Amino acid sequence: MMRLRYFPMFRAVRCQMAINFYLETFGCSLNSADSDIIVGTLARINGNRVESIDAADIIIMNTCGVKEPTEDRIISKLEQLSSGKTPVIVAGCLPKISFARIETALPDYAAIIGPQSIQSLSEVVPRVLKGEVGIVHLDSIGESKLAWFEGPPNSVICTIPICEGCLGNCTYCAVKFARGAVKSYSKRDIFDTVERCVHSGYKEIRITSQDLGTYGVDIDSNLVEMTTMIDKIDGEHRFRLGMFNPNLV
Known part of the structure; x- marks a missing residue:
């Protein structure tokens, strides 16, 4: 089977019929936030998240590879899915950490997407549904993922x-293999995303990353500046900060 390598040039292609996708998330709060970005990305092409694999046109596994027991559980799941007919996309950290294990467990994968390129799913998914397989995109697209963020439904909490x-x-x-060096989102992108979530009715805004204490080291800013800025957003809400080394704040 020919394998295709996917490069970071993409555009969202809205499908006329709804795309039913099943999304399963493993790992930390940052991965959960990435899943919200995946949902927002696919919403732009008429994607509809379903709760059952049996109801899905496509399966997306947002993976983690930081802990070996979690990695083993994901590999076992991929082995089970390999016997099915529904196309499977593997996203998240594991492709950057254990690519070979994914290929062995799921030799007929539809696509393997790295954590910095999940926005490419807006083009990859329609290609997969047309029968394309073996798409690989591990490199960063180089644009902020926050523009694609969509908070979870039926909740007052977003991350x-x-x-x-x-x-x-x-x-x-x-972590370094999967996520690389620190890449901070701009304060403007963060402010706009938080404000949008607050105005959408979310009451608890959870701020996350691998290490919040490192925020801004690459853009001449810091966590204190960022939190001071978003604290000016009007509305009834609270912030929760997690996952950081206090010595870096």
């Missing part, structure tokens, strides 16, 4: 990422 990556090079940790 918004402000940066990804880390400053460390710990030999025991795979």
